[in-house]
Amino acid sequence: MSVNQPRPIKAISFDAGGTLLEPWPSVGQVYCDVAREFGIDSDPAQLTAAFGDAWRSRERFSYSREDWHAVVQLTFGRKITRELFGAIYERFTHPEVWRVYPDVEPALRKAREHGLKLAVISNWDERLGPLLQNLGLRSYFDHLLISIEIGSHKPEPAIFEHAAREMK
Numbered sequence: 001m002s003v004n005q006p007r008p009i010k011a012i013s014f015d016a017g018g019t020l021l022e023p024w025p026s027v028g029q030v031y032c033d034v035a036r037e038f039g040i041d042s043d044p045a046q047l048t049a050a051f052g053d054a055w056r057s058r059e060r061f062s063y064s065r066e067d068w069h070a071v072v073q074l075t076f077g078r079k080i081t082r083e084l085f086g087a088i089y090e091r092f093t094h095p096e097v098w099r100v101y102p103d104v105e106p107a108l109r110k111a112r113e114h115g116l117k118l119a120v121i122s123n124w125d126e127r128l129g130p131l132l133q134n135l136g137l138r139s140y141f142d143h144l145l146i147s148i149e150i151g152s153h154k155p156e157p158a159i160f161e162h163a164a165r166e167m168k
Helices: 027-037 044-057 065-076 082-091 104-113 128-134 157-166
Strands: 011-014 021-023 098-100 117-122 143-146
Touching: 027 044, 027 065, 027 082, 044 065, 065 082, 104 117, 117 128, 117 157, 128 143, 143 157
Parallel strands: 011 117, 117 143
Antiparallel strands: 021 098
C-alpha cells in the first residue's frame, strides 16, 4: 500500500441512543405512563421538555442509578419515591418503550456482509446489553463498550482507547 492510499476500513463503532434507537413514543410518555400506575397524573409533553432541561443541566453524570434518580426527580420537579423511580428505571429495560431506527438493521447487515467488525461505544448503564439483545440488535456487534462498565465516558480518550484495543 502506498503512503497516499487510504487504509481500508476494518471496524465501525456506533453510539446507541439517538443513533441506533430512541425512547418511544417519548421519554415523557414513558414517565407519564409509569407515574399513572402510582396515581400521579402528568403531561407527557411537559415531562419530555423537563427531561431535556434536566439532562442538559447534569454535570459529571455517571450513569449510576443514583444519577438517574436525580434526573428523574428534576424531570418531575419534586421528590419522587424510590418505588416510582425503580419502576421508571425498570420500564426502560422493556423493548416496547424503544424504537430502533428503520435504517439500522439494513446498515448493520450490509456492514457485516463486508466483513466489518462492529461495536457499540455508548455512555449508558447496565441495561444496554440486555436491551440490545431484546431488540434483536446484539448479535450484530462484536463488542459492547458501555461507559458504566468501562469506567470512562465519551468524550474521554480512555473509552476510545479501550475500544481500539478490543477491536484489533
